[in-house]
Every structure is written in structure tokens, then in C-alpha cells.
Amino acid sequence: MTELIFATNNAHKLAEVEAVLGDRFRLLTPRDCGITEEIPEEQPTLEGNALQKARYIHERTGRDCFADDTGLEVEALGGAPGVHSARYATDGHDFAANNRLLLRNLAGASTRRARFRTVIALILDGRESLFQGAVEGRIAETEAGCGGFGYDPLFVPEGCDRTFAEMTDEQKNALSHRGRAVRKLAEYLHNRTK
Numbered sequence: 001m002t003e004l005i006f007a008t009n010n011a012h013k014l015a016e017v018e019a020v021l022g023d024r025f026r027l028l029t030p031r032d033c034g035i036t037e038e039i040p041e042e043q044p045t046l047e048g049n050a051l052q053k054a055r056y057i058h059e060r061t062g063r064d065c066f067a068d069d070t071g072l073e074v075e076a077l078g079g080a081p082g083v084h085s086a087r088y089a090t091d092g093h094d095f096a097a098n099n100r101l102l103l104r105n106l107a108g109a110s111t112r113r114a115r116f117r118t119v120i121a122l123i124l125d126g127r128e129s130l131f132q133g134a135v136e137g138r139i140a141e142t143e144a145g146c147g148g149f150g151y152d153p154l155f156v157p158e159g160c161d162r163t164f165a166e167m168t169d170e171q172k173n174a175l176s177h178r179g180r181a182v183r184k185l186a187e188y189l190h191n192r193t194k
């Protein structure tokens with residue numbers, strides 16, 4: 001079994017990624033490796049943040065690892081909150097406050113089109129690679145569902161009439177930005193780690 005550190009302390013993300021990568025990979029968290037501080041993500045792009053997080057882990061452990069960074073890009077808001085998705089309303093990861101602010105800022109907007117985009121940075125044998133996944137959709141008028149996390153109660157993927165939060169993890173993974181990026185990562189890993 002191949003061991004990789006996934007640079008997240010978000011249990012939802014970990015479960016989503018484990019479900020896609022399958023049994024051949026054992027994922028460790030930063031905490032499992034004694035890294036308990038918040039991992040810095042100070043770059044102006046998703047790519048920059050994913051690389052910064054992966055490098056932070058790699059420099060401290062020397063081990064194979066990957067990190068993801070996700071942004072919700074809302075057309076009527078010029079692509080906001082984008083790279084600032086975690087700290088849209090407050091300095092912390094306050095999902096409820098972020099969702100309230102998003103609904104307020106979209107009141108009366110002529111389009112509710114939006115896209116989730118995930119970038120994964122992998123460091124394998126010291127070599128860096130990037131993988132991307134995106135899903136188009138729209139922001140609902142009100143929150144619905146209690147699955148997932150973050151903006152899931154507001155995001156309705158294209159061709160669906162339910163939010164991500166109204167889906168099972170499996171249904172969300174099949175359509176989602178992160179599911180798509182992780183399947184690309186999985187294909188790469190399957191070819192590189194026999």
C-alpha cells in the first residue's frame with residue numbers, strides 16, 4: 001500500500017478523497033505526522049496555495065504528499081469569492097456566515113451561474129505535478145440539504161435540481177470539482193506507483 005500525506009485537517013475532504021483513491025493508498029493527515037499548526041495558504045491563486053501547502057508538508061517530512069485548494073467562482077460577483085472562499089465573510093472558516101453573505105451579495109443578480117474549481121498539487125519522489133477539476137452550476141436562492149460542507153447547501157450542479165448537500169458523498173464525488181481532480185490524481189498515481 002502506498003502512503004501519502006494529504007495536507008488537510010478537513011474530515012469531509014479526507015473522506016471524499018479516500019473514497020475516490022480506493023484501497024491501494026493510505027492517506028495520512030498532517031496531524032498524523034506531528035504537524036498541528038495551520039498550514040499557510042497566502043498565495044493569490046488556487047495553484048499557488050495548493051503548491052504552498054504541499055511544499056510546506058514536504059519540507060517538514062520529506063514524504064510524498066499532496067494538497068488541494070478550492071474556490072467558488074460566481075459570475076455575477078466577478079469570480080468572487082474564488083481564492084478567498086474560506087474567509088469570505090470572516091477570518092475563520094465560518095461556513096454559515098459565508099453562505100449568508102453569498103446570498104446577500106447575489107440578491108437581485110441577473111445570473112446565479114457559478115463554478116467550483118479545485119487544484120491539487122502532488123509531490124511524488126520530489127517531483128511536483130498539478131491536477132485540476134471543475135464543475136459548472138448555479139447558486140440556489142436558499143440553502144438546502146445537510147450533507148457535505150462549505151457552500152454545498154447552495155451549489156446546484158448543472159443538469160441537477162438538488163444541491164451538493166442534498167446528495168450522498170458518492171453522488172457528489174461523481175460530479176464534483178474535487179472528485180474530478182482526484183480521479184486525475186488517481187490515474188497518475190496508478191501509473192507511477194506499481
Ligand code: IMP
Pocket residue numbers: 068069070071072085086087093095098148149150151152164176178
Ligand atoms: P479550501 O481552501 O480548499 O479548503 O477551500 C476553501 C473554501 O471553499 C472552504 O472553506 C469551503 O468554504 C469551500 N469549499 C471547498 N471545497 C468545497 C466543497 O466541496 N463544497 C463546498 N464548499 C467547498
